[in-house]
Amino acid sequence: MSENLPTVSVIVPAREAQATVGKTIDSILGQSYPRIVEIIVAAADRPTAETASGHGAVVIHNPSGSTPAGLNLAIAAASGDVVVRCDAHAELPPEYVQRAVELLLTTGAEAVGGMQVPVGFGYMERSIATAMSDPVGAGDARYRIGGEPGPVETVYLGVYRRDTLIDLGGFDEAFARSQDYELNHRIIDGGGVVWFDPRLRVAYTPRGSLKDLALQYYRYGAAKRQLSGVHPGSLRWRQLAAPTLILILIAAVVASIWVPWAALALPSYLALLLMASLRHGSLAPGVTASLAVIHLSWGTGFLLADRRAPDVR
Secondary structure, rough: HHHHHEEEEEEEEEEEOOOOOOHHHHHHOOOOOOEEEEEEEEEOOOHHHHHHOOOOOOOEEOOOOOOHHHEEEHHHHOOOOOEEOOOOOOOOOOOOOHHHHHHHHHHHHOEEEEEEEEEOOOOHHHHHHHOOOOOOHHOHHHHHHOOOOOOOOOOOEEEEEEHHHHHHOOOOOOOOOOOHHHHHHHHHHOOOOOOEEEEEEEEEEOOOHHHHHHHHHHHHHHHHHHHHOOOOHHOOHHHHHHHHHHHHHHHHHHHHOHHHHHOOOOOOOOHHHHHHHHHHHHHHHHHHHHHHHHHHHHHHHHHOOOOOOOOOO
C-alpha cells in the first residue's frame, strides 16, 4: 500500500534557470511514484523563483547562488524520508523516482543513481554529446558510458536517504563543483554504498560550443584537483590520464628543439582521436575536436589549480 512507502522530497538548486525549471518541475509532477510530498527549488534569482513558484514548487532563496549551498538549504527544508536531487536543466523520466526508491529499499544503499545522457540538437551539440559519452572522453565512468548495476564511486544527480544526508552534514560547500562526488566519497569512506543502475537515465543538454566546453572541463579538472587534495583516495586512474597527456605533449615540444620528430606528438595524438571517432560517421570531425578539448582543458585545469583553494565558480 502506498501509505507504507517512504515519502520523497525532490530538491532542485537553480540559478538563471527560468527557461528550463518549469519543464523540470513538470517532469517531477508527472512521476508515477505516489508519495512525493514536495518539490523544493533553491532559487538564486527572482525570475527563476517566480517561474518555479508558478509551477507549484516550494521556493527558498539561495543568496550565495552556489549549488551546494542551495542543496543544503533545500535539505534543511525537506521533510521526506528520501531526498531526490534534480538539476534545473534536467527532465526526469516518469518512472525515475519509483525505480530509485525501489533500489534504495532492495539494495540497502545510502544513495542510488544512474546515467547522465547527453542529448544534442545541432551538429556541435551532438558532437559534444557523443564525445562526453564515449569511453575515449569519459574513461570507465559508468554514469557516463553505462554498465552493469552495482556499487560505484559516484552517480549522476543522486537519490539519498535523508538521514544519511543529515548525519554527514549535507554537501560540502567548499566544492562549488564535484560536491556530489565528494559527498559520495564520504558515504563510501563511512562504509556505505553508492549504487548505480543504468535504467535511471536522465537527459542532459551539453554545451553548444567548444569554447564553453573548454571552460566547463577546465573547471571540472580544477575541481578534481581540489577534491584530490582533501580526499587523496578519491583519485582514479582515468583522472590522471589527461594531466599526464598534457605533460607528455609539453615534454615533446621541448624535446623537439633537439629531436625534430618529437614535434609530431600533437598531430599524432589528434590523428589517433580522429581514428577513434570514425565510428561516429559524419560527426567524426566534431567528436575529434570535442575529445581534444575535453582532454586538454580538463588536464590543464587539474595541473594549474591550487589544490588548497576554494573551488572555481
